[in-house]
Amino acid sequence: MPSSGLKSFARWRDGLAPGHERDASGTLRIGGIAAHELAQRFDTPALCIDLRVLDDALNALLSAARAHEIGVSYAGKALLLPGLARHLQPYDIGIDVSSLGELVTVERAAFPAARVTLHGAGKSAAELDAACERRVGRIVADSLDELRALGNRTRCAGVELLLRLNTGIEAHTHEFVRTAGDESKFGIAPHELDEALALAREMGARLRGLHAHIGSQIADAAPFVANAQALLDALARVHAQAAFADADTIVVGGGFGVAMHADESELDIAATLAAIRAAVPANVRVEIEPGRAAIAAAGTSLYRVLAIKRFERRRYAIVDGSMADNPRPALYGASHHIVPVRASDAEPVATMVSGRSCENDRLGEAMLPADLRAGDLLAFCTTGAYTYSMASNYNRFPRPPVIALGAGDAALWARRESLEDVLRADT
Ligand code: LLP
Secondary structure (H helix, E strand, O other), rough: HHHHOOOOOOOOEEEEEEEEOOOOOOOOOOEEEEEHHHHHHOOOOOOEEEHHHHHHHHHHHHHHHHHHHHEEEEEEEHOOOHHHHHHHHHOOOOOEEEHHHHHHHHHHHOOOOOHHHOOOOOOHHHHHHHOOOOOOOOOOOOOOOHHHHOOOOOOOOEEEEEEEEEEEEEEOOEEEEEEOOOOOOOOOOOHHHHHHHHHHHHHOOEEEEEEEEEOOOOOOOOOHHHHHHHHHHHHHHHHHHHHHHHOOEEOOOOEEEEOOOOOOOOOOOHHHHHHHHOOOOOOEEEEEEOOOOOOOEEEEEEEEEEEEEEEEOOEEEEOOOOOOOOHHHHHOOOOEEEEOEEEOOOOOOEEEEEEOOOOOOOEEEEEOOOOOOOOOOOEOOOOOOOOOOOOOOOOOOOOEEEEEEEOEEEEEEEEEHHHHHOOOOOO
């Protein structure tokens, strides 16, 4: 695992996303392969994962974390497939799962259970059973009722437990606010902590510590530090109970922001981890659980233009994907950088790129060459996180394939769904 080539790929260069380059003819290459070759071989839409970019991001995260003795788990909700779990296995990293589906995915990859943490804001009976059967290393309890449900299970004694707290810290991009926490459904309220500890004691759980995740795409260290301090205060309350004197861990969540465009600043993760560590005594173990910072930059979604429309005040490019495979723009107003695969000297024209779903879906607006035409390919950057994992079958569109690109080769992590796949559960 290289530890000094940290920024070799995972960085925007000349307006191109990490891992992207143009060959002599001006064609976009992704992960070292010409994008039109990928489209020819796998068809479009398709999600490409550049393993070099992923490895760089992982190495950057892990070496920064190691420098401050901070443990790392990957938040599987960002993207989870057996191929990815297998890829993560040699790294010094755990995986967070938040459903039985995510758990079975890591099990299929034979990812060690001891390195898996089970999350979830409302866990099903099957998920609680999985924790008691030790199919995961730890469970993060999110409510008093969940603790009661755990306590009703045989074999819950000795289970490794973390309590998710609602610290009332809400992160916004560059700042945070300390609130009563009422706006967030997550975690156990501070006034319920004593009751939670009583329930944990009754069930004979091994309480490892406390957890709080405060937001996503955070661009500043301050909210993380404030969250760590709030967790430390609560940990002192835990230590006041003799049974839990050895609870030594705070998990400060994920949420580390990434650049979505060449001119966007990116959270300095190394500096952020240093700031968190500086706020926490050495005898307290600190952990983080990034999703986006690990996988977002490695992803590129490839589309083919189906039609160009010129209305009076706006040009549209309709592509063969939609909000079904690329939901973040519609859900969050997220803006993914869009690049044409074929280089062109034609004048750039403001273009709304829309999908083919039966909605006025806007995947993104970009300055694209005036000669962009049906058949051309467009690449959406930084789609590794929360794009495939949040994709749906809206309009009964099959979900795209996920292609892992490494060492000049391409391997399927997930094949394209067939129509049969889409119709599978129908009666
Ligand atoms: N830990 C917990 C408990 C979480 O709920 C999350 C994300 C993470 C870690 C990882 O956060 P990250 O490092 O990836 O920001 N769908 C939204 C993001 C939702 C994040 C949900 N929780 C989006 O596409 O922007």
